[in-house]
Amino acid sequence: MAKFEIHEDAELDSETVAELKNKFAGLEKDIEELEALEESAIKYFDKLEAVGEKLQEAFGEYDGEDAILINDNEFYVHEYGGALTAAYTLDLWVPSSMGC
16 A cells, blocks of 8 residues: 655645645555556566567577568667567567667
């Protein structure tokens, strides 16, 4: 369960504190759902990295030769590692910030 606190040094009146607690209560369910998804996200990225490393190992010698297509996508070794090799070759989702 998500925990909401007001810092002891905060200079907030009781009305503002009540309003903030109310706002948090409205977010509590979403926060709990998000926390439950975290383990799945970790597993996804771990597997993405592992598969990408295997792709690099199996086909890395053909990188840049336009020789291999997987699911109609060109295989290439991504400079930022296995996860991006797998994501771009297999057309899987990664946050845009991972690609830079």
